[in-house]
Amino acid sequence: MSELIVNKISCQRGYNNLFSELSFSLTSGDILKISGANGSGKTSLLKILAGLSSAECGSVSYNQNKAGSSKYQQDIFYLGHLPALSPELRCQENLSFLSQLQGDDVTDKVKDTLIDMGLKGYENEYAANLSAGQKRRVVLASLLINQAPIWLLDEPFTALDSDGVVILEEQINKHSNGGGLCVLTTHQECNLPNMQILSL
Amino acid sequence: MNIFIQTLTRDLKMALRNPSSFLNPLLFFVIAISLFPLAISPEAHTLSNIAPGIIWVTCMLAVLLSLNALFHYDYDNGVLEQMVISHHPLPLLLLAKITAHWLLTGLPIVLLSPVLGAALFLDSESIGVLMLTLLLATPSLSLIGAIGASLIVGIKNSGMLLSLLILPLYTPILIFASSAVSQAQFGLSISAQLYLLASILILSLMGSPFVSALALKTSLE
Numbered sequence: 001m002s003e004l005i006v007n008k009i010s011c012q013r014g015y016n017n018l019f020s021e022l023s024f025s026l027t028s029g030d031i032l033k034i035s036g037a038n039g040s041g042k043t044s045l046l047k048i049l050a051g052l053s054s055a056e057c058g059s060v061s062y063n064q065n066k067a068g069s070s071k072y073q074q075d076i077f078y079l080g081h082l083p084a085l086s087p088e089l090r091c092q093e094n095l096s097f098l099s100q101l102q103g104d105d106v107t108d109k110v111k112d113t114l115i116d117m118g119l120k121g122y123e124n125e126y127a128a129n130l131s132a133g134q135k136r137r138v139v140l141a142s143l144l145i146n147q148a149p150i151w152l153l154d155e156p157f158t159a160l161d162s163d164g165v166v167i168l169e170e171q172i173n174k175h176s177n178g179g180g181l182c183v184l185t186t187h188q189e190c191n192l193p194n195m196q197i198l199s200l
Numbered sequence: 201m202n203i204f205i206q207t208l209t210r211d212l213k214m215a216l217r218n219p220s221s222f223l224n225p226l227l228f229f230v231i232a233i234s235l236f237p238l239a240i241s242p243e244a245h246t247l248s249n250i251a252p253g254i255i256w257v258t259c260m261l262a263v264l265l266s267l268n269a270l271f272h273y274d275y276d277n278g279v280l281e282q283m284v285i286s287h288h289p290l291p292l293l294l295l296a297k298i299t300a301h302w303l304l305t306g307l308p309i310v311l312l313s314p315v316l317g318a319a320l321f322l323d324s325e326s327i328g329v330l331m332l333t334l335l336l337a338t339p340s341l342s343l344i345g346a347i348g349a350s351l352i353v354g355i356k357n358s359g360m361l362l363s364l365l366i367l368p369l370y371t372p373i374l375i376f377a378s379s380a381v382s383q384a385q386f387g388l389s390i391s392a393q394l395y396l397l398a399s400i401l402i403l404s405l406m407g408s409p410f411v412s413a414l415a416l417k418t419s420l421e
Contacts, residue, residue, distance in 0.1 A: 052285050070287045073286065076285065081278075089210070089217075097210050102286060
C-alpha cells in the first residue's frame, strides 16, 4: 500500500519555530486537514510536502521516494495561494501547459475538463478576464486531468462559490475513494467524511 | 524535450500578446544609439571609431532592461512555483525560457545592428564582424543574465541590484566583442576574440541553467 511518511520534520521561519519533530503517515484513501491559527505553519508544511522548501531536519517520502526527487514530484499536485495562470494565455492554453508541467500530454482532455469544472463558454477566454473564483476553477481542473496520487491543496475553497465548493468536495471524495491521498488547509467547514485533522 | 518546446512556445506566445515586454528594450537600443551622433559629433571618422563601443554598451543595457521580466511575471502569478515542483528538470525549463528571451531580445538586436552600424559609418566588413560578435555573445548575455534574474526574483525594486550583479560579469564579453569590431576596422585578425566569445558561450550554456535553477529554488524557499 502506498504511504506518505513524514518523519520528525521541523520548520523555522525567521526567529519563529513553527513546528518541530512533526511526524505522521498517510495511506491510500486518507484525507488530512491541517488546522491552526494564522501563522502556525500550515502553508510552510504544505510547501515542505510539495518539495518547494526543505525542512530544517527530518524527511518526507512517498513509496520510498524522497521529497524533491523526480519520482516523488511526479506523484504530487500542489495548489498554492497564487492562481498559477498567465493572464496572456487562454484558459485552454493555461490548463494545457499546467498539465504538461505536472504530467503527460493531455491536450485532448482539456476542453472537457474545463466544462466539468463549470467553465463552459470560457475555454478560449484569456485568464486576465476571469474572476478569482473562475481562475481557481481552471487550476483545479488540472487536478481532474492528471490524477496525481497526492493532492496538496492550500486553501482550495478560497474564492469558490457554493457550486464550486460542492464540485471540489466531490472530486476530493472521489480521489480518496479511488485510493488517492489529500492534504489540505482550510478555514471553512467542508463535507469530507473520511477527513482526519492535524492541529499545528 | 517536448516540455522544452512547450515552454518555449508558451513564452513566445505570451510575449507576442504583450509586445511592450520585448519591444521596449529594442526601442531603447535604437533610440540610445541614435542619440550619440547628436551628442558627440555627426562626423563619420569620429563615429566609426566609437561605434563598436557604443553599440555593444547599449546592447548590454538593453538586455539588462529586459531581464527583469524573465522570471518576474511567472513568479508573481505562481507559474514559477509550479515549474519548480514539476518532475521535469528545472534547468531544462529555464533553458527554454532563456532561449525565448534570446529570440525576443538578442536576435532582434543582431538583426537591427547592420542598420545602426551603417548609421554610425561602420564599413561593411566591420558590420559583418559586429553581427558575428552579437550572434556569438548575445546568447551569453541572456544566459548569464538569467542567473542574476533568478537570484533577485521576489525582491521588489531590484533593478539596480540586478545591474550591480550582472554588469561586472558582462565586462569580459564587452571587452572581447568591441575589440573584435575595432580590430576588424584596421584589418587585423579577430580569431582570438571570437574563440574567447565562443568559449564564454559554451561555458555559460553549460553552467547557467543549473546555477539559475539552484538560485530560483533558494529564492522561492
